[in-house]
Amino acid sequence: MKPSGSPRTRLGDISFLNCAPIRWGLSDSGAAHGIDVISAPPERLAAGLLAGDLDISPVSLVRYLRHADDLCLLPGLAIGSDGPVRSCHLVSRGPLEELDGRVVALSEASRSTALLARMLLEDAIGVRPVYRALRRDALGHDPGGVPRTAGAAVVIGDDALRLWADAPGGLTVHDTGEMWRNWTGLPMVFAVWAVRRTFAQDHPDAVAQVGAALTDAVRRARAHPREVAAAAAREARGSSAGAFGEGVLLDYYRALDYSLGDRQLAAIQEFSERAAARGEVPAPLSARIPMPARIPILGGRT
Numbered sequence: 001m002k003p004s005g006s007p008r009t010r011l012g013d014i015s016f017l018n019c020a021p022i023r024w025g026l027s028d029s030g031a032a033h034g035i036d037v038i039s040a041p042p043e044r045l046a047a048g049l050l051a052g053d054l055d056i057s058p059v060s061l062v063r064y065l066r067h068a069d070d071l072c073l074l075p076g077l078a079i080g081s082d083g084p085v086r087s088c089h090l091v092s093r094g095p096l097e098e099l100d101g102r103v104v105a106l107s108e109a110s111r112s113t114a115l116l117a118r119m120l121l122e123d124a125i126g127v128r129p130v131y132r133a134l135r136r137d138a139l140g141h142d143p144g145g146v147p148r149t150a151g152a153a154v155v156i157g158d159d160a161l162r163l164w165a166d167a168p169g170g171l172t173v174h175d176t177g178e179m180w181r182n183w184t185g186l187p188m189v190f191a192v193w194a195v196r197r198t199f200a201q202d203h204p205d206a207v208a209q210v211g212a213a214l215t216d217a218v219r220r221a222r223a224h225p226r227e228v229a230a231a232a233a234r235e236a237r238g239s240s241a242g243a244f245g246e247g248v249l250l251d252y253y254r255a256l257d258y259s260l261g262d263r264q265l266a267a268i269q270e271f272s273e274r275a276a277a278r279g280e281v282p283a284p285l286s287a288r289i290p291m292p293a294r295i296p297i298l299g300g301r302t
């Protein structure tokens, strides 16, 4: 445990069902007792981490790439998929090939899926839409979260999972994790756990302890899929995206990949190079994804 008198580590938690397994695993191990866990949507967590209100937090990959000078990557953990992710979608009224000049609404909750969708539309499909920011509260007013004036929209998180589970008529749900895999042969990493670099330097043991607790939480959740799905279903009953059956959640968590191995790091490198070529992130990060030297990767290479 941390020496008495030292401040408790402030750990972000994405308030979507994609992090319900992490919450379940931390509760199962009791490791959260010594940590202050703050739940919020990913963009609010990123702002809190960069402002110094959080010490460690999951953030969108794009947010990490844009602020890699101030952040470290927590080893061994990510939110991604090696194929369909089921909660990061491009939802369209018609064929994606017909979106030239049409409005595509980009969820303000997203940075990674929003940029990935633009890469896919422009570079893989070859259309040039007009992009508009889509506030999350607008989702409820339009079926499937696609504004009436838009030809398509990027939707993530529980709202996107709802679309996968109950695709509304007249809309086509395109899974961006699957599209990226088909395009590049690589997994997609949508979010990573980042540590403020100053915190990692000042408190390496606290970072290692939280890293161990998080990877242990994933291991525990993977060993108890039905308990995790039941707990997530209880969580969802009170959410704006509405209730989900345990079967849907079991399938969802089978698709989600929390690993950050060599394939995921190669995918981050490929995505960051394509993003850098578009001027969306600083130069490729091949030298910038160091594991904090004093924080061992659990159960693997140090």
Ligand SMILES: C=C(O[C@@H]1C=C(C(=O)O)C=C[C@H]1O)C(=O)O
Pocket (backbone or CB within 6 Å): 014, 016, 018, 042, 059, 060, 061, 079, 080, 085, 087, 088, 109, 110, 111, 112, 113, 114, 156, 157, 158, 190, 191
């Ligand atoms: C898998 C997901 O990844 C999310 C996608 C993000 C993005 O597009 O920026 C950010 C955080 C993650 O919660 C999800 O939302 O379900």
